[in-house]
C-alpha cells in the first residue's frame with residue numbers, strides 16, 4: 102500500500118530551482134532514508150510532504166489525498182504525519198507533559214485524563230518517564246529530541262518524518278535518539294528520515310534515496326547504495342562521508 | 344431594540360424639558376432686572392480666577408461698580424470670549440465685557456459703550472538693564488507671545504530697528520527669556536505687562552504705549568439701549584469720583600493694596616491651588632487610563648493583523664503603523680480636534696478627541712512592538728504546532744502569543760508611561776489636565792518655575808506609582 106506518492110514535484114524559490122521533477126514513493130511500514138550533500142533539497146522534499154512548503158507544481162498524495170489541492174483539509178492530513186525537526190522546536194512556553202498533550206487535547210482526540218495517561222506511556226517509550234513536569238529549558242539536547250519524538254507520536258500518526266534529528270546533538274546523545282527511532286521502525290512505523298548517520302541507514306533503512314541538486318539520482322537497498330553505488334556523484338559523496 | 348428606542352425617546356424628552364426650563368429661568372431673570380454679562384475665561388488683569396477661584400479683574404470689578412452706581416444687578420458669566428460674543432448676538436445674554444477692542448468692523452454688529460480703557464503695546468526690559476529704547480535693539484533678540492498685539496507690533500518694526508523676533512507660547516516663558524538675557528526686551532499690551540510686574544516679574548516698562556486701541560462694553564446692535572446708557576453714565580460717574588482709578592490701580596500699580604497678599608512660596612502655591620491641581624491630576628489619570636485601554640486594544644488588533652499569513656492584512660497593519668507613528672502627536676491632536684469637525688460638520692468633545700489621538704498614536708507604537716514581538720518568536724515554534732495538525736489560530740493562541748507577550752511586556756510598561764506623559768500634549772486642545780492646569784495657574788500668579796516644579800513632581804509621583812504597579816503586574820504574569 103502506498104502511503105506517500107510524489108509525482109513531478111517542482112519547487113522553486115524565485116529563480117532557485119530546488120526540486121526538479123521529483124518522483125518519490127513510500128510504502129506502508131517502509132523506512133526510507135534520504136541522503137545527499139548540503140543544499141541538495143532534502144529538507145525541502147521532506148517538508149513538502151506535510152505542506153510546510155507549498156509545491157510550485159506537481160502532486161503530493163498522502164494516503165490517497167492530494168495535499169496540493171486547496172480543498173483538502175491539510176490539518177486533518179497533518180494529524181497523521183508526525184514530524185521531528187533538527188532543532189527540536191519544543192514549545193518553550195509549555196512543560197514537557199503539556200508539549201505532548203497540547204495537540205491531542207486541543208484537537209479533541211482525547212480528554213485530559215486520557216492525554217495524561219498517553220503522555221506518560223510515550224515518555225516511558227523514550228526513556229524519560231520522570232520528566233513529565235520538567236521545563237523544556239532544563240533538558241539536554243538528546244532529551245529534547247526524544248520529547249519531540251514523543252510529542253509527534255501523541256496524535257498516533259502512521260507516518261513519521263525526521264529532518265536530521267541527530268545533527269544538532271552532542272555525539273554521546275546521538276545513540277539514545279537513534280535507539281528510539283530504531284524501536285519505532287521495528288514496530289512497523291512508516292518513516293522518512295533525512296540523516297547523515299550512515300550507520301543508521303545501513304542498519305534500519307529498507308531503502309536509501311540519494312538526492313543531489315534537486316533530483317533523486319539513485320535509490321535502492323542499503324546494500325545497493327553503500328556497496329554498489331552506480332552514480333559517480335553518489336560514489337564521490339560516499340567517499341567523503343564514510 | 345425596542346427598549347433602546349424607548350430609552351432614546353425618554354432622553355429626547357428630558358433634553359427638551361431641560362431646554363424649556365432653561366429658557367424659562369432666563370426670562371424670570373429679565374423680570375428682576377438682572378443683566379447677564381459674558382466674559383472671557385482668562386485674560387488677566389481684566390478677568391481671571393483668583394486664589395479662591397473667584398472671578399475678579401478690571402472688567403469684572405468695573406461692571407459691578409457701575410451696576411451698583413446705576414442700581415441694577417449683574418450676573419457675570421466667564422464663558423470664553425468667542426462664546427460670549429456669540430451668545431450676545433443670539434440674545435442669550437445681554438452684553439459682553441472682555442477686554443474687547445472697539446473696531447469699525449465689530450461696530451457693524453455691536454453697539455459699543457464709551458471706551459473704558461485705552462491699551463497699547465509697550466516694551467519691557469530687565470530691571471536695571473542697560474537697554475532703554477528701541478534704537479538699542481539692533482542686532483539683538485526680542486521675545487513675544489504668539490498671537491498677541493505685542494507680537495504683531497514687534498514684527499511690524501523689526502526691520503526698521505534691526506532686531507530678531509523670538510516667539511513663545513506663553514507669557515511666563517517670554518518673560519523668562521528676557522530675565523535670563525537671551526532676549527533684550529519683550530513687547531506686550533500695557534495692562535498685561537503692568538499686571539505681570541505687579542505680580543513680581545522683575546521687568547520694567549521703558550516705552551509709551553504704541554498702536555493704542557480702546558476697550559468697550561458691547562451689546563447686540565440696536566438692543567439693550569437702556570443698559571448701554573446706564574453703563575456710559577455709570578462709567579462717567581466712576582471716572583469722576585476716582586473709583587475707576589482705584590479699580591485700575593488695584594490691578595496695575597505696584598504700590599496697589601493687593602501686592603504680596605497671596606503666598607508665592609511653593610507651599611503657598613500648592614495650598615492655594617490644591618483643589619485645582621487635584622482635579623487636573625484626576626483628569627490626567629482618567630485620560631491616561633481610558634487612552635491606555637483603547638490604545639492597547641487598537642494596538643493589539645493592528646499588531647495581530649500584521650502577523651496574519653495574508654499580504655493584505657500585513658500591508659494594512661504596516662500602513663496604519665506608518666501613518667500614525669509618522670505623525671507628530673501635536674499635529675494629530677489638532678487634526679482630529681479641529682480638522683474632523685470641519686470635514687464632517689460634527690463637533691467632537693476635547694476629551695474624546697484626546698482619547699482618539701492617543702489611541703491612534705500610542706496604539707501604532709503598541710502595534711509595532713506586538714507585531715515585532717510575535718515575529719521574533721522562532722518560526723520553528725509555528726512549524727512544530729502546524730505539523731501536529733493544529734490550525735493557525737490555535738497555534739497562535741497556545742504557542743506563539745504566550746511567548747510573544749512575554750517578550751513585549753517591558754515594552755508595554757514603557758508605552759504606558761509614555762502615554763501618561765503624552766497626555767500633557769493634549770493641553771493644546773484645551774483639556775483641563777495637569778499641564779493645562781499648570782498653565783492656567785501660571786497665567787494668574789506668573790510663578791512659572793515654581794508651578795512647573797510642582798507639576799513635574801506630580802507627574803514623577805504618578806509615573807513612579809505606575810512603574811511599581813506595572814512591575815508588580817509583570818512579576819505576577821511571570822509565575
Ligand SMILES: Nc1ncnc2c1ncn2[C@@H]1O[C@H](COP(=O)(O)OP(=O)(O)OP(=O)(O)O)[C@@H](O)[C@H]1O
Pocket residue numbers: 114117119137138139140141142143144145146
Ligand atoms: N525558505 C527558503 N527560501 C529560499 N531559499 C530556500 C528556502 N529554503 C531552502 N532554500 C534553498 O533551497 C535549497 C535546498 O535547501 P534544503 O534545506 O532543502 O537543503 P538540504 O538538502 O536540506 O541541506 P542541508 O543538508 O544543509 O540541510 C538551498 O539552496 C536553500 O538555500
Ligand SMILES: [Mg+2]
Pocket residue numbers: 143144145264265
Ligand atoms: Mg536540511
